[in-house]
Amino acid sequence: YQRRVHGSRDKVIHSIRCESVNAHWMVVDLVTSAGTYVKEFIHGGRGRTGPPLGDRLQCRTEITQLDV
Numbered sequence: 001y002q003r004r005v006h007g008s009r010d011k012v013i014h015s016i017r018c019e020s021v022n023a024h025w026m027v028v029d030l031v032t033s034a035g036t037y038v039k040e041f042i043h044g045g046r047g048r049t050g051p052p053l054g055d056r057l058q059c060r061t062e063i064t065q066l067d068v
Contacts, residue, residue, distance in 0.1 A: 011036040028053070039063055 012033040044052030054061035
């Protein structure tokens with residue numbers, strides 16, 4: 001995944017674990033390289049970052065809680 005800004009650098013998602021809570025909610029646990037924009041990885045940053053997780057899952061994604 002790559003953030004699309006002037007002088008952009010590739011970021012690495014080292015691991016991702018998804019756990020379904022119910023039909024509408026899931027917990028996503030990420031291990032990333034420093035500087036990764038997790039919010040943009042999840043929902044795309046209004047087109048600044050891609051592809052967002054929602055595209056890969058073919059659904060709308062939003063962050064309701066973020067623990068760093």
